Amino acid sequence: MFPLTSQKPDQSRTHITISEIECRRGGLDFPSWLILDEYDRVRIDEAYDLVTTKPIGSFSPAFVRKIAGFIKEAAEQRRLRGVVRK
Template sequence: MTADFPAAGQVFDYHFLWKWQAERGETEGRKKRPSCVVVVVTNQAGQHVMFIAPITSKSPAPGRTALEIPETEARRARLETDVPLWVILDELNADVLETSYTLEERSPRGSFGAAFTDAILHEVQRLRTAGGLKLSRRT
């Protein structure tokens, strides 16, 4: 992969669009926030679709699925380490790399370690299978 090709576990600053915003007709994320690439897949047109999870300092509401980011992982991803942070796993954006206007900076701020990235992917896959994954398509 090339240096500007996102990989699972990398953290970028991204205009994440929450599902409730998309349902109201909004097409732009209201603010740039750290977000984690969960997985990149190739669609039938040969384009690369990134599935992106938001990172927040706001404690997840009851009923939400999130992983708290350990301090070591926050350092690896070049995130704040003086506040608790979570990766929200039950809500993702799907964005096509080749046409993305929301992934402005193609260089990641940092990256999670392999074990933490695997935990994120495993939980997202579980949610998808159980029908508990909300997706906002940015395509």
């Protein structure tokens, strides 16, 4: 799970701006950003902080490919880290 935020991230963070149309598709407030240099490592059955696992929306396939490219690049440059939250 990659963090979403409505606060503009610091430029030192690897992130992607979510366009207004993708925010609508994803059920998010605009503006929003997706942080791509860290992700939560959590088993879904242990994700007690989630209200529900039912999707509220989805991004377009083209945007998902763009996100995947950023994640791959961050991993190749060793700028990606998993965080275990308890």
